[in-house]
Amino acid sequence: xxxxxxxxxxxxxxxxxxxxxxxxxxxxxxxxxxxxxxxxxxxxxxxxxxxxxxxxxxxxxxxxxxxxxxxxxxxxxxxxxxx
Numbered sequence: 001x002x003x004x005x006x007x008x009x010x011x012x013x014x015x016x017x018x019x020x021x022x023x024x025x026x027x028x029x030x031x032x033x034x035x036x037x038x039x040x041x042x043x044x045x046x047x048x049x050x051x052x053x054x055x056x057x058x059x060x061x062x063x064x065x066x067x068x069x070x071x072x073x074x075x076x077x078x079x080x081x082x083x
Contacts (some may be wrong), residue, residue: 001046001047001049001050001081001082001083002046002047002048002049002050002052002055002079002080002081002082003044003045003046003079003081003082004042004043004046004047004055004059004077004078004079005042005043005077005079005080006041006042006043006044006045006046006059006063006067006076007040007041007042007075007076007077008040008041008042008043008063008067008068008073008074008080009038009040009041009073009074009075010038010040010072011073011074012036012071013047014073015035016037016038016039018039019036019037019038019039020037021037021039022037022039023035027036028075030071042065043067045062046082050076050081052079055079056079058082059079060074061078063075063077068080
């Protein structure tokens with residue numbers, strides 16, 4: 001079995017109002033050294049397959065069709081073997 005650890009992030013050119021709100025809150029809490037905050041999504045998917053090429057193909061299709069908006073987001077992932 002393989003586990004995909006997927007990270008979906010807004011593209012650098014896209015405004016992140018949630019991240020801005022977190023940055024402002026951190027400043028209010030005394031963390032004035034924080035310059036910027038970006039909010040991302042982290043998803044884990046467990047596959048009943050040990051075929052890395054097959055799982056990579058499936059993860060790319062899943063991300064492209066459901067998890068990431070190609071207009072505003074990018075994604076990357078890593079695969080881990082599971083016992």
